[in-house]
Amino acid sequence: MKEQSNGDIRIGFYICHCGTNIAGVINVKAVADYAAKLPGVVVSRDYKYMCSDPGQALIQQDIKDHKLNRVVVASCSPLLHEHTFRNALEGGGLNPFCLQMVNIREHDAWVHEPGEPATEKARALVRAAIKRVALQKPLEKKETKINRDVLVVGGGIAGIHASLTLANGGMTVYLVEREATIGGHMAKFDKTFPTLDCAACILTPKMSAVGENKNIKLWTYSEIVKVEGFVGNYKVTVKRKPRYIIEDLCVGCMKCVEACVYKEGRTEDDFNEGLSKRKPVYMPFPQATPPVVLFDPEACIQLKTGKCKKTCVEVCDRKAIRFDQKEELVEINVGTIILATGFQTFDGKRLPQYGYGVHPNVFSAMQVERMVNASGPTEGHIKLKDGSQPKAVGIIHCVGSRDNRTNRWCSRVCCMYSMKLAHLIKQHTDAEVFNFYIDIRAPGKGYEEFYERLQEEGVHFIRGRVAEVTDWAARKEEEGRLVIRVEDTLAGFVRRIPVDMVVLANGLEPQADSQDVRRMFNISCSTEGWFLERHPKLAPVNTFTDGIFIAGCCQGPKDIPDTVAQAGAAAAEAYALINAGVIELEPNTSYVVADDCSGCKTCIPLCPYTAISRDEVKKKAIINEALCKGCGVCVAACPSGSIYQNLFSDEEIFSEIEAVIG
Amino acid sequence: MTIQQTIKYDAERDRNFPKEIMARHGCEKLYGCIQCGTCSATCPVSTYMDHTPRQLMALTRAGFKKEVLSSLTIWLCASCYACTVDCPKEIKITDIMYALKRRAIEEGVYPKRFPIPILAREFFKMVKNRGRITENELAVRMFLQSNWFAMMKTWRLGLNLMRTGRFSIKPESMEKPEKLASLFQGGSR
Amino acid sequence: MKFTYFPGCSLKGSGRAYEESLLAVCKQLGVELEELDDWNCCGATAYMAVSERQAFGLAARNLALAEQQPHELIAPCSACYMVLKKTQKYLVEYPQIGQEVHDALSRGGLKYAGTAGVRHPLDVLVNDIGLDAIKKQVKMPLKGFKVAPYYGCQIVRPYADFDDQHNPVLMDKLFKALGAEVVKYPLKTRCCGGSLTGTLPEAGLGLSFHILREAQRRGANVLATVCPLCQFNLDAYQRDMSNKFEPVHMPIVYFTQLMGLAFGMDAKTLGLQRGIISIEPLLKKQEVAA
């Protein structure tokens, strides 16, 4: 209050054109002139790009020449450039928190038509900022130490790559995977587009590298159940589900699996997309990491009834089997978190016109991936349900993509993997292969070339979205086969094409539980369920929560190269924080003015971080600024008005309110 | 054989046509069409059309009014709504077809002696006069104006209907069709 | 249970067998139907091609009349059913046309609120009355009946809400309950050609033909419909189809007629003699079985 009254407040005001982004809508000159007349303002300038070096230099020069002690910048959102200008102030020898930004781009120029109303709004916002900045006090920077350990959630290629990058850099990484093995979707693929190198050959070395790396604590068959704390110091609770095996003892010799009283598997094998059956004790797939078996409590007689010969136990010379194993909760402390929780594929049953689940020879693309895989259920042979080879195969693109009735987005990988499958099917069976597409999207290195190669191989590309897959025959040659009805939009007529096998290029979707996950980690999520990045271009792997990063398909559909690139970026972001050792925090914490505190204890239960306690001797509340996150809930609640928040004090806000209206 | 040139000049385009159509109820999303052809492929009669429904969307959007309104396609649409429920962009193609039919009638460009618009018109008249439809009478009127020869061929059908008592001798009607008058005021749209 | 009954023009004309059987079956199941007094043509598909506002007006007038009754409205003809439902939806979605129609009606002394529930008998009988109650009535199970359940277009899409748009199943369930065998039939919801069969036989006949031949191929000996126009197209033109394509021969009945048969009602009450393709041979089978 005092500070306001004395006249030594010297404000510099700067309004940014942002090219034409702002100047095209708001009369910046008029606003600058207006600001010049406001109390405390000693310089008022407009400039093309305030965030540019010359723009910042301008401020720093004025600080010297005009002895500025407050600065207001009217440009874009503070969430984007507040940091930039705070640094500029600091560089000019001014306390960085004597800055106030006015968001006249996102909140004005970009949302209003050019003209007086937009300019009038800018004046009001500027007025408020200038009135408020006079009240802002220089503040100390606030820092917190960064715990060097990192949590990576999800063991797909993204999680694997991020973990290895950090571990190789000497960090300790906890890699937590929900399934019994790492590898994710990629482990199921046979080849990868467009190079056609074998997925296993490039993935499994990385998987075992994870298994062997001393710096990586690999917890598979485990889930995160609780996350507390904040950047630098997260406390995470992990649930480790029982696999009824001592991991360290099991060597994956598979004797128990052979010895199981079930001679044949009876449970659908989800790793093979339901194309084969597995036993109650099993290893997801030969190169599983860790190479450890697990028991399925739904299927195992011993676990269900407790009445089994337990032939498995007899043969296990490592004595690794424990039917009494219980799930356990483990607590870990980490400084940063990388979410790589991946995606799920669209369920073809949601489009009944394609007959998935009705016609036995309609397959999902993932099923065909398993089929063409030499270690898959059919040893790499493309087979119809009756065991024979298809003579004609139709691959339907965009199943559950680009469709307002299912998923609006383009899943980005389907065109390419469909072409890959087309190539492999042709190679394995020499069948006639038809691709039914709306648009071919091959925007990657070597992708268009791959498309060209497929065309040369004689794969048919028919531009049209398939209307139905049916088993009724209009003509002799259609009898006993599946008929695809589609408009050949380039030829300009409707066609009926009989095939033996239909492959649905199912799109990518957010994981079913993505909403719960993002709640647990306190990050944002698009309405569809993709995790939201801090900035679509400039902060693609950051989230709005410091210290939590995202990588891979949990952020949106993408192919393996992009996923790996993002994983590397996320690792680098985490590494940068760790390497700095400390992170600067907003100094917007709250404090109690002891003289005014009545000791009523209203505030204490309100604080979600238990930062407020009561000095029983002085009978006053005290706030531990190290714990305070600066939400200001206590400030608003304090009956005696004795709690203040830095950068958001009542008088600062009141002055803003008055000026913004006046 | 004679060859003929096909090329469209921009002058043949009616720029307002697409806007006009989209202003009609249910036709708003026309511009959202991605030309995927789902409509043509689900359509049971597209195989008889001169332009497939997809092509008609493209022509309408581009403003080729003459081609669109004189197309048989709009009259062949049997209103089975297969396209409308399957369009990935939720375009109500059936409604667009209706809008185009109405436009064609307004402009008087629909194919002459072509039974379907005649049926529509006769249906319209009969409802106006009696409030209800008498099917066999409607059919007769339609044939008389389109292709009376075709009717000769349907004598057997007529007989069958009489034999099975499905042929209405006395016309079906409301007691007081004039009650509908208020609905017909203010011209047709 | 009581409903207001909207017959529509066809059920008074070529489709009167539908009315006869519907009334008989409902009576048996204790469902009271009271014909909507002074109803008018729903506008069907043809009227919409001439005047939108008047088409909606015609449909809305029936709805307005129905609102005066305390019961839901039952509309057996697919076209009527769809048009009435669509009208309710559009008059809300498009306030402008809603207002125009409202004004037109009030000029005629009617009020429209859009509150009348519009139902299809298939929905009512299977979902409200229920298969158990129906089973109780079955005296002569439909032994030897191999039924192709044909739903056609407008009762499943786009505004119907009581069955799946691509693979409806209510009739399948119903006929199993009546003791008939239901053939797996992929053309359930494919258009029969509608008015095209009359106006453009070259197009319409083809559509109807495929529907019949596929039913025949799949071993059906009778095809059941829910719509008078479907019934007419599939029944009345079999001779022309046989001449034009391949021989097809199959009795086409309304689902209500099959219910009646299973309830042991006699063919005449159900209007079965009105089928151009006779169902007699099949009835014999049933008697033998019973």
Next chain:
Amino acid sequence: MEAKVNVQQSGNGKFEPRIVAFFCNWCTYTAADLAGVSRMKYAPNVRIIRLMCSGRLDPQFVMDAFAKGADGVLIGGCHPGDCHYVEGNYKTLRRMDLLKRMLKDLGIEEDRCRLEWISASEGDKVKSVVNDIVEKVRALGPLNMPGKFKDWDKEIEELDGKVQAQDEEQAPAHVA
């Protein structure tokens, strides 16, 4: 510069409501940024004030805004369960009930003060909510509390005047 109490008018003389918005930094303020990035157009009547959490909102802020001449107040926070500070928005919700009652007693229409949950991804919701409150408040017309205060002050002065007058009448009796 003193707060103007005159009603703000647009070019065409139509009443232009002045609405103060308090948006939480993490969800609603970000959503407003998103609306900008997506170039969604909405009414220019709303002036956004950034708070770290909607839980920081002291009911006084709202009262003050009305007192200073705002015609409406919009408060934006994260959806329940999504609060960046765990549960700040629940606190806001609780305060809101109280606030609403106070406003009612002051004769301020309910539509003038509104709490909305808008997540960071809901730029379109910012647009619709802003446009909606602007229209509702426009319909209600100017609130002009400052004007009302002036009138109340006048009444009170007159009252004081009367009281003094009475005192003076009685005063002489005691003299001498």
